[in-house]
Amino acid sequence: MTNVRRPGDPPDDRPAGPLTDALLIDGPDEPDLIDSSGDPVLPEAPPNATVITDATEAPRAAEASPAPDPDPLAVLDVRPAPREPRAYHFPRFERHVLINGLTLLSAHLPGRPLLNAQLVFRGGVSVEAADRGGVTVLAARSLTEGTQQRDAIELIEATERLGADLDAEAGWDSLVAGISVPRSRFAPALELLAEVVLSPSFPEAEVDRLRDERLNDLLQARAEPRRRIERVFPETIYASTAPYARPLGGTERTVPGLDREAVQAAYWRLADPASAVFVVAGDLQGLALVDLVEEHFGGRMAAQAVDRGALIEAHADGPRVVVVDRPGSPQSEIRIGHLGVSRSTPDFHALSVLNTILGGQFGSRLNQLLREDRGYTYGVHTSFDMRRGTGPFVVRMAVQTEVTVPAITETLGELRRIGEGPVEQHELDEARDYLVGVFPLRFEAAPQVATAIAGLAIHELPDDELDRYRPAIAAITADDVLAAARAHVRPQDASVVVVGDASQWVDGLREAGIGEVTVIADPVSGEER
């Protein structure tokens, strides 16, 4: 059941998770943190289902004798071997170009009656003007607040009567308006989506309300350590003029100046059918899809020349160690990282394997060390956030206060070690097999497939990118991983940001010699330093 989405930026500045976050306790693999891609990006992963377990790693199971044994549990002495894998390929999709230049990409997924359609405009938050920070996100959210034909409530009620979920959201490199709806009601839902993207009215009262909600959300974000730190960390690696230094939804400085006029201008600057793609995924059997899309979007949306603007990528001057002091905090939130790569990097597949080994899954080096050996944390994760421009590489964790300094120094140690020599064969095998194996699991539902296809368009990747994924991962060697580590993991350049009770560990942090420490007093606690 849907809940009212809380305003705020989804990936890098996001509000508390869904209700169930607080109500169910997760087990060891913490699904709650971090998949911090700003856009529908390519899934960072998987594979070609051969192999899978590493016999050299299973001596106890492999050596066990299958001979008759009085122990009825003897059957457990032998670890079962995998059977013959079933073939899998990423769903095929078809391409049609409508008269006005809009490209339709459709994937027929038999047995998936909940359809997902997304109109994807390329260009997003990363090209908005610095003094208009947040305008693209506000424009996206205002899209579903009324049209020339219907006010907000009429639009919402019409959507709900179809059992549909109509939504628009902006990321770094795109603005996406989409709808999920049972196939039996696809045609009327498509009409609503068309109305929203072709004739939005951006009612002033609703735009103002959403702007005020964003400002209130910024207050909330300041109070929540794991959101507070996501605000501070980018500021340590990007210059203040760069969009990537800001949260997607804008700041206390930029948001108050946003209004209906700014939102309208931001939307129409991006809304060019000739550079857009329309993606539909689900069980399309019996639907005259091309005709439907042509009818609703083909003629009524005129191509315009869109200036996506320049991508500003100014970087901060040097490593910084920043502490946000929150006296009394029971934990320290920590981010360690630096500039990473863009999605166009030729090292994409090597970095996927590298990240898996370093901190991308439960058995990663960092999680084994800091969680399973030391007990410092509930979980530690690393990611390369790949965007059209240079996104960040970041290590994320929350640790108990007293181990703040060792958690940082041991993490930096692992960042050094990954560049000092090739990874072990079993690490390489486990990471590649994981990425190859989970690939089909990522595309079970229509929205996942549509989002992956949209990612290809946003990042201007070839149509067979997802088909190439598994063989490309399987071909990565330990040397490839080492080269990628040396090029893209640079602990000497890393910023370190901590939100926590500084009095408990700030002296130790200074003594650790990572860099000059800057302490910011946290306005939430009201304590000034």
Add this chain to the structure above:
Amino acid sequence: MPARDPDLPVVRFTERRLDNGLRVIVAPDRLAPVVAINLWYAVGSRNETPGKTGFAHLFEHFMFQGSRHVTKAEHMTLIQSAGGVNNATTFFDRTNYFETLPSHQLELGLWLEADRMATLLDALSQENLDNQREVVKNEKRQSYDNRPYGSFYEKLMAAVFPTGHPYHTTPIGSMEDLDAASLEDVTAFFRTWYAPDNAVLSIVGDVDEGPALEAAQRYFGPIPASGGFPPFVAPDGPTRIGREIREVVPDAVPLERVHFGFRMPPFGRPEYDAMEVASQILAGGKGSRLHRRLVRDERIAQDVTAFALPLVGGSTIFAGWVTARPESDAATVEAAYLEELQRMVDEPVTADELARAQALIESSELSALGRVEEVADRLSMFATYFDRPELINEQLGRYLAVDAAAIQRAATEIFRADNRAVITYVPAVRQEAAA
């Protein structure tokens, strides 16, 4: 009642009870070459004893620390390098363990689950206990203690259910009790609760029924039954709290927020179905009553929620919250929220509201039944809670059968001043926050 969507799938499954009491359910679904394995144990935080809160969850962590043929943390590594994902969760009434794998790795998943069900204690050590206790304490800090409003769940359950009630404490437990956990406690917990006759195994995806049942028999069949599970007796207490409970909590929060809790009949009862639909009408989306009035029209609230928790032990909780905008305050949003609950009592919901809510519920069902791990989880749930896995195909019909009168009746019984807890969070004053 709206017409049911013709595309709604019917889940077809086979079930068999092994000689040792393990209930096995298999549902083939050929859409993708994946299989979901899902194991529910009928034990949760409700089965904990005083002074040992948080044990069901701490124990869940032990299930990843190795068993006779699996070394520490190897469980996760084996699943992941087989191309799978897995996890576990602990709730009041149960604990579940689940993995989704490429279908040719089905047996690996079954073997791993069987090995820890049969031989977990072989790998138990003080070192693992000390390590996982720290991990769980960090989980508590991260998920609750270091978050604004993070104590609401504990406070709400403690207010709605009296001391000694199985829902009085939440699954995360207390730091003191976690600190006191010993190896003997862990051993006793395993021997008491973890056995085939206290579990349901569901297998859903790209499998054939026969071979899947045979594989389940092969790996789980030899594990001895245990029996003698301490019976859970749903408390006899009154169906209502009996008075209004109020608490004001100063916290490091910028906006005032009011949390509500009402005691109500449990998941599985018609009143619960009615309240599920009611919560959709109240706060289920942008067109819902609370959102429309408090967030959109009056603009006094930043966000608003309402939901029922699916607990089955005699009663459960209807909960929700509203966060006040800075220019408003807790008293104003509380009054507006409660007025909207009272309106559910005073007049029937409209036919259009009901139809919209049910259309959204239906789409959400369509989405859920399209994912093998969700189907497996629901089969295990309905078998564990109600001994009727076929409820997976009946639950939606129950929601669609709810009418305006049923909602009004349930609201009249539940939304009463003498049946509510109200927990109000206010910004702590400067000196308290700095202490």
